[in-house]
Amino acid sequence: MYPLRAKYAPLPTGAAILAALQGGQDGKHPVNDPRPIQRRYRRGQVNLRNRHLTVEYAQFLTVVHSGSKWIYHPDVDSVLSPAQARDTWFASFNFIGEGQLLEGQIGLRRPQLGALHAIHAHWTTKDDVATIVMPTGTGKTETMLAALISARCTRVMVVVPTDALRTQLALKFYSLGILKDPRSVLLGAGVLRPIVGILERRPTAVGEVEDLFKRCNVVVTTSALAGGCSDEVQARMAEVCTHLFIDEAHHAEAPTWKEFKKVFKAHKRPILQFTATPFREDGVPLDGEIIYVYPMRQAQRDGYFRQIRFSSVYSFNNARADRDIAAKVVEELRADATGLHVAMARVSSQIRAAQVLKIYEERGEFNPVMLHSGMKKADAQAARSQLDQGKSRIVVCVDMLGEGFDMPELKIAAFHDLRKSLAVTLQLAGRFTRARSDLGDPVFIANIADLNLRDELRALYTQDPDWNLLLPDLSEGAIGQELEAQKFMGGFVGHLDRIPMNEIRPAASMVVYRTHCSQWKPSEHKVAFPGPKEGEEIYPILNAKERMLIIIAAKRQGVPSLSVVNIASKT
Numbered sequence: 001m002y003p004l005r006a007k008y009a010p011l012p013t014g015a016a017i018l019a020a021l022q023g024g025q026d027g028k029h030p031v032n033d034p035r036p037i038q039r040r041y042r043r044g045q046v047n048l049r050n051r052h053l054t055v056e057y058a059q060f061l062t063v064v065h066s067g068s069k070w071i072y073h074p075d076v077d078s079v080l081s082p083a084q085a086r087d088t089w090f091a092s093f094n095f096i097g098e099g100q101l102l103e104g105q106i107g108l109r110r111p112q113l114g115a116l117h118a119i120h121a122h123w124t125t126k127d128d129v130a131t132i133v134m135p136t137g138t139g140k141t142e143t144m145l146a147a148l149i150s151a152r153c154t155r156v157m158v159v160v161p162t163d164a165l166r167t168q169l170a171l172k173f174y175s176l177g178i179l180k181d182p183r184s185v186l187l188g189a190g191v192l193r194p195i196v197g198i199l200e201r202r203p204t205a206v207g208e209v210e211d212l213f214k215r216c217n218v219v220v221t222t223s224a225l226a227g228g229c230s231d232e233v234q235a236r237m238a239e240v241c242t243h244l245f246i247d248e249a250h251h252a253e254a255p256t257w258k259e260f261k262k263v264f265k266a267h268k269r270p271i272l273q274f275t276a277t278p279f280r281e282d283g284v285p286l287d288g289e290i291i292y293v294y295p296m297r298q299a300q301r302d303g304y305f306r307q308i309r310f311s312s313v314y315s316f317n318n319a320r321a322d323r324d325i326a327a328k329v330v331e332e333l334r335a336d337a338t339g340l341h342v343a344m345a346r347v348s349s350q351i352r353a354a355q356v357l358k359i360y361e362e363r364g365e366f367n368p369v370m371l372h373s374g375m376k377k378a379d380a381q382a383a384r385s386q387l388d389q390g391k392s393r394i395v396v397c398v399d400m401l402g403e404g405f406d407m408p409e410l411k412i413a414a415f416h417d418l419r420k421s422l423a424v425t426l427q428l429a430g431r432f433t434r435a436r437s438d439l440g441d442p443v444f445i446a447n448i449a450d451l452n453l454r455d456e457l458r459a460l461y462t463q464d465p466d467w468n469l470l471l472p473d474l475s476e477g478a479i480g481q482e483l484e485a486q487k488f489m490g491g492f493v494g495h496l497d498r499i500p501m502n503e504i505r506p507a508a509s510m511v512v513y514r515t516h517c518s519q520w521k522p523s524e525h526k527v528a529f530p531g532p533k534e535g536e537e538i539y540p541i542l543n544a545k546e547r548m549l550i551i552i553a554a555k556r557q558g559v560p561s562l563s564v565v566n567i568a569s570k571t
Helices: 035-042 082-087 110-123 140-150 163-175 206-213 223-227 231-240 255-266 296-301 318-335 350-363 377-388 422-433 455-461 467-490 522-528
Strands: 006-008 017-020 053-056 060-064 129-133 156-160 196-199 218-222 243-247 271-275 289-293 309-313 342-347 369-371 394-398 410-415 443-447 536-543 548-558 568-570
Touching (some): 110 289, 140 163, 140 243, 156 223, 163 196, 255 271, 289 467, 318 350, 318 410
Parallel strands (some): 156 243, 196 218
Antiparallel strands (some): 053 196, 536 548, 548 568
């Protein structure tokens, strides 16, 4: 471990080192800005790997092993418990938006304030899954922080899709982001930062969950890790945590992760999902009620997004198209008056990444680097360091740089291979269009002769498209469909015994009836389905407003190849 300064405590073997990292003391960033620590973490100067959990504080990182003790917290001179930190949050959050500020003050953005009010309103009556839809770059993470403090959540488990995002989000939670900025008017002076832990390996016993989680206000981990824990461990996590926050909820849902969410639902824990698109990458709708939507068009009006400029090449020869796109990227970087813009060249495979990188290297400018999941860790860290230090201004990546790659200087998107998913296209657009006073407008570059796309995206890659009009239309259309579907599904009254309505996929044996009677009496379905007969189960569910009745008739029967009595199949 190579911290800038270290203090060693007389703890048991394998326990902890307290690393005083002094975030913000590099002279370039505010004291509460976690970026200096993030960069040291990425360069490998701070090794946070341990058996299970890394507990992180605002300017200090403490590696904790079971049996160790707490040494220090930046807000107090003695040992601090999660309950003590939480006690300082009482009546200490100010719901102040941008329109109420004096010059030089910082408050909540309009989407953050709206989302926070929607969360509190939802929690007054419900504890089920709720979804917040905010475009990338409008402040989803700060909304989570505000929910934590304003609701005085006892213990929150935060789940993210990637390791990189896990680190980034943990840094944000322990620094409290803009909430603790010296210019912020959002928190009372006595508010202490939460104790934040990163779960990096699966607990193998219930006792470990008890020991680790109860030392924290917030525990951040990945969906793959949480979903891979044993049933007993997952159940204990749901018992000791009072809330579950899910970031980037649009990612495809693995069966194990789906079961993990069910555990929190069974324990009646409020679940918040944050996403820019309320539909998954595999096209399946997200579960839960959409309680707040901040449209992309509104983000443009409110000045959170810069105007997109689209620049095209036209070639049916892929090799020539790659060269033409690379030439346009270099031209844009030369013309960048800020000298800060970074270009991302998007390709579809690691083989293509090597090919396209060579094209950029042959141009001899801006020191291009490559980043993808197949690289050695040391090589990836070296490439990222080149980008962070401004020594490289072109990065070739597979698909797109994943969540957790936080670089506002990304302003030029070069699509050597077009992205075919609306959800990810919207995510990428939000990442490049975020407004910052010292940066210019984003530029998207693509070969418009390559139109092997879904119909919904085809309009984006035609001659002279206006992405500033088309993207909001696509976003609002897709989100509108999800809202209509939720409204329709929400009208059904009844119980399908653990069968979610949005997961019913009718088979060929389904029968649909349209009635023409003067008086519709859905309760009389029992005449047609008098059962249940032996081995039969009848599940009716009614949407009276839409005049629709769904009946699922299930029949339990033995498995022919087995003689065991209690094994059966249900059809």
